[in-house]
Amino acid sequence: MNSKTLIGIVVVLIAVLGTIVLIHQHQGGRFDDTAAVDVQSLGERAAHVACDGADPGLLPGIPSDLPRLVDLGADNCIPCKLMAPILQELKVEYAEVFTTHFIDIWKNPDAGRQFSVRMIPTQIFYDTEGKELFRHEGFMSKQDILMRWRQLGVNVSTAG
Structure with missing residues (x-):
């Protein structure tokens, strides 16, 4: 497997995990905005x-x-x-x-x-x-x- 393919797979996995976390947080009714700028x-x-x-x-x-x-x-x-x-x-x-x-x-x-x-x-x-x-x-x-x-x-x- 070449490095471009491996990088692509890692990027997709990170995006999927981030989406899952956001959906989970949103369904919980609360977003953690401690890192966000007020x-x-x-x-x-x-x-x-x-x-x-x-x-x-x-x-x-x-x-x-x-x-x-x-x-x-x-x-x-x-x-x-x-x-x-x-x-x-x-x-x-x-x-x-x-x-x-x-x-x-x-x-x-x-x-x-x-x-x-x-x-x-x-x-x-x-x-x-x-x-x-x-x-x-x-x-x-x-x-x-x-x-x-x-x-x-x-x-x-x-x-x-």
Whole structure:
């Protein structure tokens, strides 16, 4: 067996074991976040406030005054943590253009079902009528979010 094959097998085994550990921890209802960076200590807690239940005003089909971005993730998810400061900046800089919301679906699994989330983070862009315009799974940079709003016809150049 060559070294590339052996390395590949080891990587797959590590990934499988990590997945099993995560599933086991999640089914136990508790994640050990002692090694995780506390989002609040980074000053980004305002963007990552977990909802006890999905705010009915955020659900699809509900009209609002402004278009809205709903980010579904978890405080303990690394890509979600990377998005926290981006969401906070958007919430502040573009408050007059669109609203920005975060829902922790590990703390609120019903929201994950309500929004049909398959992976986290997931960003959903809604128009003022509550119609879903675009959905993205995975990390999304501030520039990509603003570019998507532009593509959807929202004038983000007047803010920020």
